[in-house]
Amino acid sequence: MGSITFIEHHGAEHAVEIETGKSLMQIAMDNGVPGIDADCGGEAACGTCHVIVDGNWISATGKAGDEELQMLDMTPDRAPTSRLACQIIATDAMDGLVAHLPEFQM
Template sequence: MGRITFIQHDGTRHTVDIEEGKSLMQTAMDNLVPGIDADCGGSCACGTCHVVLSEEWMAAAGVAKDDEANLLELTPDRSRTSRLSCQITTTEEMDGMVVRLPEFQM
């Protein structure tokens, strides 16, 4: 089974199993990875499940739609590889993926 590693802002690593079809946000929440708020529960409506992917995983994660891009725009500490984790569906191909969590969710 594939695994994904979340790295908190302070460097703490959490490696968790992939459950195909579950969103990246839900994967983190279900494994009690701190640093994601998910205030809207995964409706792409709040921007509080912001994560930063490493460059090489951008393609696997797919392209952000307009509503996601709009919300990311509002996050002051976004970067070029920022995504909302509720909009990424995990697959076995994401085995080894590394996801960084920002210092704050806003």
Template structure:
């Protein structure tokens, strides 16, 4: 069983099991992770599933599309390693990954 950890802005951790092939957003929603709103349901149209990936994990999340980057430009807490969790497909290579959630979603 492989896990990832979501860390809320206040430091609260949520460890969830990886489901290969699902989006990171869907895994968060399936496990009731607070702070992932996913208002558009994963269509890369709202920015409410913003996560901040540790730099050492960025090569495993794939590249952000132009559409995703445009959505991220509107997020109030954008970081260099910000991604939309709806655009990250999970794989076993991501086991152990820690993701930080911003205090506010767009």
């Protein structure tokens, strides 16, 4: 049992419990983390669950796939460790992970 921390653009932190097998998007939504819209419900088709994985943790989450990159390409706040939270499936190895939220979801 571990936790993941989402940090909003203005600095507010939200630590939520890991539920293995669920996507980070779903976990954020279930816990009422603001700043994630998830318009397409988890299909990597809208880009509104954009998170920037804290540098050291990108090895745990892996990098964005092709489909995901296409959506991320359209986001102005895109960073090297940008991911769509719906495409990251939580594992116990992510205990302590930090994900930053962009100022806006497109």
